[in-house]
Amino acid sequence: MMxxxxxxxxxxxxxVAVGAYTFHEGVIRVDVDEFRAGGSHVHLWVPAAAVPMTxxxxxxxxxxxxxxxAREFLPVAHALFQELxxxxxAEFVEVKDGEQHxxxxxxxxxxxxxxxxxxxxxxxxxxxxxxxxxxxxxEGSAPGV
Amino acid sequence: MSSFHRSLFAKGLTTKAALMTAAALLFLPAxxxxxTSTQTSNAQAKPAPSTSSASEKGERWLHVRVICTDGKxxxxxxxxxxxxAEKVLPAVNHDRxxxxxxxxxxxxxxxxxxxxxxxxxxxAKDGEYVTVQGNDNDVRVAKEGNQLMIHVVDKSxxxxxxxxxxxxxxxxxxxxxxxxxxxxxxxxxxxxxxxxDVELVSVKDSENTVKVWLDSKNVAD
Numbered sequence: 001m002m003x004x005x006x007x008x009x010x011x012x013x014x015x016v017a018v019g020a021y022t023f024h025e026g027v028i029r030v031d032v033d034e035f036r037a038g039g040s041h042v043h044l045w046v047p048a049a050a051v052p053m054t055x056x057x058x059x060x061x062x063x064x065x066x067x068x069x070a071r072e073f074l075p076v077a078h079a080l081f082q083e084l085x086x087x088x089x090a091e092f093v094e095v096k097d098g099e100q101h102x103x104x105x106x107x108x109x110x111x112x113x114x115x116x117x118x119x120x121x122x123x124x125x126x127x128x129x130x131x132x133x134x135x136x137x138x139e140g141s142a143p144g145v
Numbered sequence: 146m147s148s149f150h151r152s153l154f155a156k157g158l159t160t161k162a163a164l165m166t167a168a169a170l171l172f173l174p175a176x177x178x179x180x181t182s183t184q185t186s187n188a189q190a191k192p193a194p195s196t197s198s199a200s201e202k203g204e205r206w207l208h209v210r211v212i213c214t215d216g217k218x219x220x221x222x223x224x225x226x227x228x229x230a231e232k233v234l235p236a237v238n239h240d241r242x243x244x245x246x247x248x249x250x251x252x253x254x255x256x257x258x259x260x261x262x263x264x265x266x267x268x269a270k271d272g273e274y275v276t277v278q279g280n281d282n283d284v285r286v287a288k289e290g291n292q293l294m295i296h297v298v299d300k301s302x303x304x305x306x307x308x309x310x311x312x313x314x315x316x317x318x319x320x321x322x323x324x325x326x327x328x329x330x331x332x333x334x335x336x337x338x339x340x341x342d343v344e345l346v347s348v349k350d351s352e353n354t355v356k357v358w359l360d361s362k363n364v365a366d
Contacts, residue, residue: 072239079236083229090363094222 025049026110029125036119048126052133063141074139081132084111088128204228205338206363212354224363227338234331245331246323263321266293267314293317299350306350313340 025048032042055063067074084106093104101116111131115122205227213219235245249259266274266288275286281301287294295310319336323329337359346357 075236075238076233079233080229083226083232087226087229087363090224090226091222092224094220096218096220098217098219 021049025129026127027125028127028130029123031121031123033121034119035121039120048130051130052137055134055137060141063138064143067138067142070138071142074135074142077135078132078139081111081128081135085109085128085132204361204363206360207337208356208358208360210354210356213352214354215352226363227334227359231331231334231338234334242330245329247328247330249326249328251326260321260325263317267318288314291315304351306348309347311343311345313337313343315339 028044028046028048028051030042030044032040034040070077088106088109091103091105093102095102099118101114103112103114105112106128107125109129110125110127113122113124207225207227207230209221209223209225211221231245234242238244241248269288271288271290273285273287275284277284281299283296283298283300285294285296287296291314293312293314295308295312297308299306299308313336316333316336319332320328320330322332340359342358342360344356344358346355348355
């Protein structure tokens with residue numbers, strides 16, 4: 001009985017550690033709903049910590065290729081996301097056009113993009129630190145670095 | 146109860162307590178996640194930018210608002226912290242924009258010496274410099290209280306439009322501080338940040354209203 005309890009404690013402890021590590025940076029959330037026949041409905045929740053970790057397993061030549069395509073924009077993106085971290089709760093862009101509504105803002109350190117259209121709804125939420133990590137890794141993979 | 150039984154009872158209690166704590170901790174990330182989810186849906190319903198914290202921190206925000214006055218209520222609102230623009234702009238290297246400076250071709254400005262013009266305006270007293278009253282346009286350029294004011298009324302079409310631009314002289318000076326053929330946007334933004342709340346551009350016509358202004362709030366009106 002004691003042995004079982006100790007094993008359960010060990011497993012629980014490990015699960016707590018894994019859970020805490022996985023979710024400590026928050027969650028990337030993508031929701032896409034297309035309101036038409038055969039339209040797609042995508043609801044994706046990914047632990048943010050998993051993304052930079054997964055990028056280590058992407059073949060180097062693929063990252064290098066992506067980085068060379070985005071080379072011109074990477075320094076701007078890096079500077080932008082670094083600075084956005086100083087504005088964790090702010091509204092940057094809002095566009096209302098008839099029944100369409102687009103908002104780009106930060107909320108609790110996450111970049112939030114919401115598009116509400118009668119035909120589709122798109123909501124994306126990504127922790128700024130994750131985007132910055134990804135941009136940093138892409139910059140590091142750029143040819144000649 | 147013997148000391149052996151007491152020790153056994155204490156051990157069992159400790160194990161149970163440890164198990165309960167572990168189980169509670171196990172559910173913590175899930176609860177945290179659920180909270181995130183609730184906050185997310187709340188956030189989607191209502192943005193909660195804190196205006197007080199922005200003004201407390203002394204942040205300066207540049208706001209652009211375009212309202213279409215055709216009755217549909219179409220609007221565009223852009224809010225940019227000056228500090229962010231100052232840091233990001235030097236990273237943009239595209240076409241004529243490099244390191245936060247725009248290269249200007251002298252042919253673009255009909256070989257006008259901008260620096261000499263600026264110096265002349267800076268040293269001149271307040272007053273109305275240009276007044277044009279024509280059939281198509283009314284133009285007024287003036288210097289009032291260290292601000293350069295440009296006021297244009299377009300009467301040419303069937304729809305009358307009105308443009309007002311107000312630029313602090315310090316900003317103009319900073320803009321021209323880079324060199325002969327360059328405009329220093331970063332220096333201009335920095336100088337703009339030192340100004341008080343000011344309305345920089347106002348455009349009104351029968352279809353749109355455009356307003357560009359500077360204040361310490363992180364949300365537009």
